Amino acid sequence: MAGSGGALEGIRVLDLGTRVGAPFAATLLGELGADVIKVEQPGTGDFMRTIGPFDGETSLWWSVEGRGKRSITLDLSKPAGQAVLRRLVPLADVLVENFQPGTLERWNIAPTDLRALNPRLVVSRVSVYGQDGPYRDRPGLDRNGIALGGLLGITGYADRPPVRPGVIIADYLTALFNTIGVLAALLERERSGEGQGVELSLFESVLRVMEWTVAGYDRLGVVRERTGNRLPNSAPLDNYETSDGRYVCIAAAGDVLFPRLAEAIGRSDLLDDPRFAGLAARAENADAINEVVAGWCRTRTLEEIERTLVAAQVPMSGVYSVDQIVEDPQVRARGSIVTVDDPVLGPVRQQGPVPRLDRTPMHIARGAPRLGEHNEEVYLGLLGMERPEYEGLQRDGTI
Secondary structure, three states: OOOOOOOOOOOEEEEOOOOOOOHHHHHHHHHOOOEEEEEEOOOOOOHHHHOOOEEOOEEHHHHHHOOOEEEEEOOOOOHHHHHHHHHHHHHOOEEEEOOOOOHHHHOOOOHHHHHHHOOOOEEEEEEOOOOOOOOOOOOOOHHHHHHHHOOHHHOOOOOOOOOOOOOOHHHHHHHHHHHHHHHHHHHHHHHHOOOOEEEEEHHHHHHHOOOOHHHHHHHHOOOOOOOOOOEOOEOOEEEEEOOOOOEEEEEOOOOOHHHHHHHHOOOHHHHHOHHHOOHHHHHHOHHHHHHHHHHHHHOOOHHHHHHHHHHOOOOEEEOOOHHHHHHOHHHHHHOOEEEEEEOOOEEEEEEOOOOOOOOOOOOOOOOOOOOOOOHHHHHHHHOOOOHHHHHHHHHOOOO
């Protein structure tokens, strides 16, 4: 494969995963310059190919998260498929998977077996609950991760049932932590010459970003509850409706920011009101101060609010929908939306790679591949398989 010029040029990743927790980590590694070979089940492929919305018969979700990879088909449940994987492993640096715990062991391709073939291999394993513990064998998905991790229980309003976040945050968080772990293992390999395992669970990824939740319970006995858009220790802070039917998020609770807000909305008298004299007092009287700000916003358009508060250096932002995001001048100036040449759909606008590296920038090597698009390229080219063997494996459904 031609050099990518990315930070991970020369690194090869075998992506055995499905959905997001493992595969998105592989996508990120690919955008950093790694050669990612996605191993998919013959005939069906990654689950992400089957979930909408669809443009024709192509999943747009797959178009975004499958990008940058080469696709090969291989039935790992068959001994012949396991044998082929063992031949690929010595050519790889990283392998990521998110099967139910115990699956690789049942297929005789456990991480210890794979590292025996390639001691430098980094093997990343993702599951909902972890590779051990009493919940190890439970089935689960993203929502189970945010439930046990604690996020679901504090999302929404106190008088209503918990509400899931708008995206599958446990999967994406896990993929980010996964990428960090793989990169750390690759860096350590430069010193030791040996690969190692990287293990993640969806629930622990969520738990790790739960701020002060555990410490607050441990030291103060505080059990966090749902508070909607507000925080119990900050006010004014909310998403306020504007006169033109939009919403604006204003965060001006601090003792430096609140005077700026009060002056900007023409209510300097609020600074002399003992109910609002300091952060703690405003938090105690949150309903009152939030209603003052809400009343001001209801009589002004979002554009008017933005102009006034930006001039006053008050943190604010309109609440964006996707049609507004793609046309926003900051998004356009930064090139945050890129056009990817999908092999089926043609040009598709998608989110650009993150983060930005100034000397070895991230890039998208290709659009999301067709199922098995790179079988010959990998099996006949990279692996050096003879064509009669390749065709035999095709006939019996192994590839």
